[in-house]
Amino acid sequence: MDEDLIFDPSLKKKKKKKTGFDLDAALAGEQGETTSAEAPAESGDVDVPEDDNLDLDNFGKKKKKKKKTFFNLDELENALPETKDEKPPAEEPEQQEEEMVDDLDLDIDFTRKKKKKKKTIDELVMEDDLKSEDQEKEDDMHGDWVGSDRDYSYDELLERVFDIMREKNPSMVSGKKQKFIMRPPQVVRIGTKKTSFANFTEICKTLHRQPKHLLDFLLAELGTSGSVDGNSQLIIKGRFQQKQIENVLRRYIKEYVTCHTCRSPDTILQKDTRLFFLQCETCGSRCSVASIKSGFQAVTGKRAAMRAKVA
Amino acid sequence: MSIQNLNTFDPFADAIKSSEDDVQDGLVHVRIQQRNGRKTLTTVQGLSSEYDLKKIVRACKKEFACNGTVVEHPEYGEVLQLQGDQRENICQWLTKSGLVKPEQLKVHGF
Numbered sequence A: 001m002d003e004d005l006i007f008d009p010s011l012k013k014k015k016k017k018k019t020g021f022d023l024d025a026a027l028a029g030e031q032g033e034t035t036s037a038e039a040p041a042e043s044g045d046v047d048v049p050e051d052d053n054l055d056l057d058n059f060g061k062k063k064k065k066k067k068k069t070f071f072n073l074d075e076l077e078n079a080l081p082e083t084k085d086e087k088p089p090a091e092e093p094e095q096q097e098e099e100m101v102d103d104l105d106l107d108i109d110f111t112r113k114k115k116k117k118k119k120t121i122d123e124l125v126m127e128d129d130l131k132s133e134d135q136e137k138e139d140d141m142h143g144d145w146v147g148s149d150r151d152y153s154y155d156e157l158l159e160r161v162f163d164i165m166r167e168k169n170p171s172m173v174s175g176k177k178q179k180f181i182m183r184p185p186q187v188v189r190i191g192t193k194k195t196s197f198a199n200f201t202e203i204c205k206t207l208h209r210q211p212k213h214l215l216d217f218l219l220a221e222l223g224t225s226g227s228v229d230g231n232s233q234l235i236i237k238g239r240f241q242q243k244q245i246e247n248v249l250r251r252y253i254k255e256y257v258t259c260h261t262c263r264s265p266d267t268i269l270q271k272d273t274r275l276f277f278l279q280c281e282t283c284g285s286r287c288s289v290a291s292i293k294s295g296f297q298a299v300t301g302k303r304a305a306m307r308a309k310v311a
Numbered sequence B: 001m002s003i004q005n006l007n008t009f010d011p012f013a014d015a016i017k018s019s020e021d022d023v024q025d026g027l028v029h030v031r032i033q034q035r036n037g038r039k040t041l042t043t044v045q046g047l048s049s050e051y052d053l054k055k056i057v058r059a060c061k062k063e064f065a066c067n068g069t070v071v072e073h074p075e076y077g078e079v080l081q082l083q084g085d086q087r088e089n090i091c092q093w094l095t096k097s098g099l100v101k102p103e104q105l106k107v108h109g110f
């Protein structure tokens, strides 16, 4: 695949034309770019520094600058594996992120284990971008005016204050947002009408939530029925894709796992007089969360059968 | 005189009414349900009973080019049903027409 990309001149052209509009083409181009770093013949228009920046936050940021597009989880991931395999230097930023996992510094993020290494993709990029951008600039700018007589600029002061903030409380203002590294849900279709969510129980454990609670939420959101089978996988009626389940999970985490005040996932869900409360272990806040209701469900089965049952 | 006039108007009438018609939370829930195969169904629950849902459904059917009905539910009141995934459409339409405030909308599903 990669080889095709490199030596196909038409593809290169396409890349140039389409930058900024067609996401797919742009991504294909990106792959071409990174691979061609190894083919000196083409190095004329290669953006070499980008290759070293496999830290995903930066990756996202760079792109944003060029194209002002937001990247969606899947596309990023499609784009990444190729670059990963060729570039060992990628290891460093990765490891940083892995350390963060150990610290249990969490945020909503799904990672893929399949591809040798862990990858974290932050789709709530906005804040992050800004911050990591600061961090980058800070290195070259900070302290320029310290020894001289000239006036400092607003930007310099801003850098300085951010610098101090970061120094004082690394966990809070660190350029990287807290990550919540989680395995993606393994979703497989069973036959034509059912879906298996294989690592359901495992995910409940990661989130420290009762399977029953997550199950209720999933089924209510998807407007369907299902149950956990003997192999502790969840069987859901209807066809669902991993992406869809992931979306629902993300909403669950937002509502029932991360603290509504400080976003720490170190929380306990308590039931108190029919209401659920989310108690945060980090900041101590306690707030009630929406109860799970499946609400109205339309009749979708075979009407004849329904009628027969009633009669 | 003026005090007597005031008596005829109950300032809390609205509050009482709204707390009884939306059985739950004053939100409009937009849900999606799968039917046989890849077909889907969109339901809208929690629209105020002051609105004529039949008229709404008629307008929606035309606007989104899909079929739809109003179903009466003992607990949830009148519920709008539309064929296909009309969640995006219906949310836009409801807010644009001013029937529902954006913050009242709760979209479910994947």
Ligand SMILES: [Zn+2]
Pocket (backbone or CB within 6 Å): A259, A260, A261, A262, A263, A264, A280, A281, A282, A283, A284, A285
């Ligand atoms: Zn908290």
